[in-house]
Amino acid sequence: MIFGIPIQAFAGQLLVGLINGSFYALLSLGLAIIFGLLRVINFAHGAQYMLGAFTGYLLLAALGIGYWPALILAPLIVGLFGIVVERLALSRLYEVDALYGLLFTFGLALVIEGVFRYYFGVSGNPYPVPSQLTGATNLGFMVLPIYRGWVVIASLIICLATWLLIEKTKFGSYLRAATENPKLVQAFGVNVPMLLTLTYGLGAGLAGLAGMLAAPVYQVSPLMGSNLIIVVFAVVVVGGMGSILGAIITGYMLGLAEGLTKVFYPEASNIVIFVIMAIVLLFRPAGLFGKDA
Amino acid sequence: MAETTTSPSSTPAAGRIETILIILAIAAMIALPYFIYPIFLMKMMCFALFACAFNLLLGYTGLLSFGHAAFFGGAAYFTAHAVKVWGLGPEIGILIGVFGAAVLGLVIGFFAIRRQGIYFAMITLALSQMFFFFCVQAEFTGGEDGIQGVPRGQLFGFIDLSNEHTMYYFVAVIFLVGLFCIWRIVNSPFGMILRSIRENENRAISLGYSVQYYKLAAFVMSAALAGLAGAAKALVFQFATLTDVAWQMSGEVILMTLLGGIGTLVGPAFGAGFVVALQNMLATSAFPVTIATGLIFMICVLIFRRGVVGEIYAWLDRRKTNEK
Amino acid sequence: MPEPATLLSVRDLNAWYGESHALHGVTLDIREGETVTLLGRNGVGKTTTLRAIMGLVRKRTGEISFQGKDLMRMPLHLTARAGIGYVPEERGIFATLTVDENLILPPVVAQGGMSVEEIFELFPNLKSRRNSPGEQQMLAIARILRTGVKVILLDEPTEGLAPVIVQRIGELLVELKTRGMTILLVEQNFRFASKVADRFYLMEHGKVLSQFAVGELESRMNELHEVLGV
Numbered sequence: 142m143i144f145g146i147p148i149q150a151f152a153g154q155l156l157v158g159l160i161n162g163s164f165y166a167l168l169s170l171g172l173a174i175i176f177g178l179l180r181v182i183n184f185a186h187g188a189q190y191m192l193g194a195f196t197g198y199l200l201l202a203a204l205g206i207g208y209w210p211a212l213i214l215a216p217l218i219v220g221l222f223g224i225v226v227e228r229l230a231l232s233r234l235y236e237v238d239a240l241y242g243l244l245f246t247f248g249l250a251l252v253i254e255g256v257f258r259y260y261f262g263v264s265g266n267p268y269p270v271p272s273q274l275t276g277a278t279n280l281g282f283m284v285l286p287i288y289r290g291w292v293v294i295a296s297l298i299i300c301l302a303t304w305l306l307i308e309k310t311k312f313g314s315y316l317r318a319a320t321e322n323p324k325l326v327q328a329f330g331v332n333v334p335m336l337l338t339l340t341y342g343l344g345a346g347l348a349g350l351a352g353m354l355a356a357p358v359y360q361v362s363p364l365m366g367s368n369l370i371i372v373v374f375a376v377v378v379v380g381g382m383g384s385i386l387g388a389i390i391t392g393y394m395l396g397l398a399e400g401l402t403k404v405f406y407p408e409a410s411n412i413v414i415f416v417i418m419a420i421v422l423l424f425r426p427a428g429l430f431g432k433d434a
Numbered sequence: 435m436a437e438t439t440t441s442p443s444s445t446p447a448a449g450r451i452e453t454i455l456i457i458l459a460i461a462a463m464i465a466l467p468y469f470i471y472p473i474f475l476m477k478m479m480c481f482a483l484f485a486c487a488f489n490l491l492l493g494y495t496g497l498l499s500f501g502h503a504a505f506f507g508g509a510a511y512f513t514a515h516a517v518k519v520w521g522l523g524p525e526i527g528i529l530i531g532v533f534g535a536a537v538l539g540l541v542i543g544f545f546a547i548r549r550q551g552i553y554f555a556m557i558t559l560a561l562s563q564m565f566f567f568f569c570v571q572a573e574f575t576g577g578e579d580g581i582q583g584v585p586r587g588q589l590f591g592f593i594d595l596s597n598e599h600t601m602y603y604f605v606a607v608i609f610l611v612g613l614f615c616i617w618r619i620v621n622s623p624f625g626m627i628l629r630s631i632r633e634n635e636n637r638a639i640s641l642g643y644s645v646q647y648y649k650l651a652a653f654v655m656s657a658a659l660a661g662l663a664g665a666a667k668a669l670v671f672q673f674a675t676l677t678d679v680a681w682q683m684s685g686e687v688i689l690m691t692l693l694g695g696i697g698t699l700v701g702p703a704f705g706a707g708f709v710v711a712l713q714n715m716l717a718t719s720a721f722p723v724t725i726a727t728g729l730i731f732m733i734c735v736l737i738f739r740r741g742v743v744g745e746i747y748a749w750l751d752r753r754k755t756n757e758k
Numbered sequence: 759m760p761e762p763a764t765l766l767s768v769r770d771l772n773a774w775y776g777e778s779h780a781l782h783g784v785t786l787d788i789r790e791g792e793t794v795t796l797l798g799r800n801g802v803g804k805t806t807t808l809r810a811i812m813g814l815v816r817k818r819t820g821e822i823s824f825q826g827k828d829l830m831r832m833p834l835h836l837t838a839r840a841g842i843g844y845v846p847e848e849r850g851i852f853a854t855l856t857v858d859e860n861l862i863l864p865p866v867v868a869q870g871g872m873s874v875e876e877i878f879e880l881f882p883n884l885k886s887r888r889n890s891p892g893e894q895q896m897l898a899i900a901r902i903l904r905t906g907v908k909v910i911l912l913d914e915p916t917e918g919l920a921p922v923i924v925q926r927i928g929e930l931l932v933e934l935k936t937r938g939m940t941i942l943l944v945e946q947n948f949r950f951a952s953k954v955a956d957r958f959y960l961m962e963h964g965k966v967l968s969q970f971a972v973g974e975l976e977s978r979m980n981e982l983h984e985v986l987g988v
Contacts, residue, residue, distance in 0.1 A: 176552075182552050182555075182556065230732070230736060233736060234735065234736070237739070239551060239552055240498045240551065240552065240555065241735050241739065243498070243552060243555060244688065244692065244731060244735050245731070245732055245735040245736065247685060247688075247728075247731060248727075248728040248729070248730070248731025248732040248735065249728065249732060250728070251725070251727055251731065252724075252725050252728035252729055252732070253728075254724060254728075255722045255723075255724035255725035255727075255728060256725060258722065258724070259722050259725070311862075314855055314859040314863060315863070317852065317854045317855055318852045318854070318855055318863055320854070321852050321853065321854060322850055322852065324814055324834070325844075325846060325850045326863070327834045327835045328812050328813075328814060328834060328835075328837070328838060328844050329838050329844075329863065329864035329865065329905075330836070330837075330838030330839045330864065330865050330867050330905070331835060331864075331865060332835045333835060334835075367681075371559055371560060371563045371681060372560075372563075374556040374559055374560055375556070375560040377556065378549070378553060378556050378557055378560065408571060411567050412564045412567050412568070415560050415561060415563065415564035416564070418557070418560055418561075419545050419561070422545045422548050422549070422557065423545070423548075426548040426549055
């Protein structure tokens with residue numbers, strides 16, 4: 142027993158919190174990357190997450206393509222979709238107020254969700270856990286479903302890989318420099334407009350990858366993104382969008398906070414992140430890792 | 435958002451045209467319920483007021499709130515509860531709704547104004563979503579069912595509002611009063627300061643204005659007037675549900691304002707009328723409303739940012755400069 | 759000896775910042791291997807001229823020809839690829855990048871650029887990876903040298919720097935000249951400029967007032983005092 146609650150229950154909720162936190166981290170990471178360079182809040186991020194999950198579902202249902210190939214294909218397809226959106230529409234909005242970018246991606250999210258709701262309804266479709274990851278192991282203080290453990294590990298790897306890409310590679314240095322001073326980077330001969338396109342594609346692809354990871358955990362439903370995106374916005378306000386690492390850490394932290402709240406005060410579990418956001422706004426408006434105020 | 439248009443009512447000729455238009459509009463409002471289904475008209479007026487109230491914040495102060503449904507739907511709940519459960523009269527019920535919305539606006543605004551721009555929008559979204567979850571679970575809202583069977587009651591104790599035409603004129607008065615309030619606010623010294631905050635907040639600060647207080651005041655006013663619209667709506671339809679406080683509703687009012695014309699006084703009203711009519715048309719067709727809404731959003735943002743009324747004003751401005 | 763070829767030719771260059779008309783028809787020529795200096799007080803359009811040549815201003819008209827290529831039609835990121843390097847007044851060192859990342863950020867656009875080792879030889883102070891204004895200025899120039907461009911637009915390199923560093927920069931520019939670099943320099947400090955430049959253009963109110971070679975500098979002193987207010 143721990144804090145008057147059976148250890149199994151406690152650890153179980155903490156695991157759920159860690160898993161939710163994995164998705165919060167992955168999605169706020171994508172949002173932070175897109176916002177950093179494009180100065181646009183990608184409201185369609187949740188819809189792109191849903192697209193990733195549905196791509197996996199449809200690849201399996203229509204073409205018999207399983208989880209592992211889908212884990213590569215789904216993000217690529219969603220990323221490509223993102224590139225098209227940026228090229229055709231989003232790039233025209235950089236000159237005007239950033240709020241128009243938010244509104245455009247909001248409209249895009251409505252359309253994507255509307256289309257999928259039209260064809261698939263609102264109920265969830267199950268996606269099978271890949272055979273290599275079924276079952277569970279007994280850790281002593283709790284039983285850990287293997288796929289859930291995989292989700293946590295995979296998301297950590299993806300976050301780390303993304304962080305390395307941005308902080309330690311040449312491409313990442315272009316991104317960081319262009320975030321600071323896009324005109325000067327362009328004056329050096331770097332094709333910054335293409336960089337912006339690729340970055341949006343990268344962000345969308347990350348969302349799609351998260352969706353693919355999520356498919357066997359949550360049901361694949363057209364609504365899975367919109368419920369999530371608002372919470373991710375709150376995560377992003379808490380973390381501040383100044384740093385990639387900040388977005389990742391905040392995502393996991395808030396997921397755990399949500400899990401803990403579910404243990405001790407379940408009625409508040411779906412608003413605790415918003416409450417934390419309000420508190421952070423009182424004492425550190427720029428966010429925990431934010432750089433601008 | 436610096437891309438707003440101001441009404442060309444600076445010349446006497448334009449002022450005369452505007453006065454004639456207003457008289458025509460009021461005449462039309464008096465006559466319409468005899469030709470068009472009153473409930474439909476009342477719905478339009480409620481959303482028109484909602485959109486105009488929202489635009490006080492967006493078009494004139496430059497703040498995009500993504501959580502205005504909290505005030506609209508919250509007031510609907512407060513009023514519905516006051517009238518149905520506490521048995522109060524409709525006028526008191528509406529006042530309670532407005533007051534509740536103002537308080538909610540004070541709380542949400544207090545947190546939201548600590549950040550600017552995009553962050554402000556996200557905070558309003560998150561906090562109003564928090565209110566949504568609260569409404570899902572709270573007792574007084576009736577949860578998933580909402581509050582049904584709200585009685586319209588007797589206005590001032592003797593005017594029976596269950597008559598559709600009587601209710602229509604009551605709502606029309608509310609709509610005009612609300613619009614008048616907005617007009618007065620916008621054209622007052624307070625409104626001028628709001629506009630200067632929208633144009634260049636740093637300059638306003640350097641001129642010595644306590645910008646945060648002004649923003650909060652504008653937020654509370656906008657919330658209260660949105661609440662007035664929501665309270666009226668609760669009495670018109672005689673129910674209050676979760677739909678009224680959902681984020682989709684917040685998105686809808688943004689669309690109405692964008693479509694009609696951000697920063698014009700009457701644009702949002704037109705946008706609201708258009709969207710309500712469109713939803714009505716689509717309700718009977720197979721075409722999903724969300725897709726239509728989303729498409730209009732995307733198209734407006736890309737190529738129609740001034741909105742219908744904004745484009746008309748811009749066209750009138752061009753004609754005037756061509757005449758010179 | 760035959761005259762060196764004209765590398766960069768600017769005719770009737772006008773530029774606007776929004777509504778404000780900043781350049782009113784600038785005309786100048788830069789020949790290969792020359793160091794040309796734009797002189798003038800604050801705000802006359804020297805920096806704007808450099809920015810307009812690069813393509814960093816929103817609206818510009820006129821003719822800019824570089825090695826026969828028309829720069830007016832060129833999108834911003836191709837101007838560097840055509841062979842022009844730019845060191846802005848504010849130096850533009852990226853705070854979120856390390857010194858090494860800053861150094862190799864501008865892509866190599868032509869052959870003949872210096873290698874990183876050669877750069878550290880020429881700029882030994884950079885190895886310390888400190889971040890003083892002097893080192894920033896060195897870094898801003900050094901990273902352009904890696905790219906292989908033959909023409910550098912250099913905006914107020916000595917501004918705000920200690921005399922020791924100013925001297926070092928002067929030596930550096932002379933060294934670059936001997937290596938065949940063509941430099942368009944903006945400087946308010948005309949004593950510094952007189953040590954490195956071959957020709958001068960004197961600017962006022964967004965136009966070129968006069969031009970003269972470094973040999974004529976003494977005889978132009980009165981005019982310079984009047985226009986520059988020194």
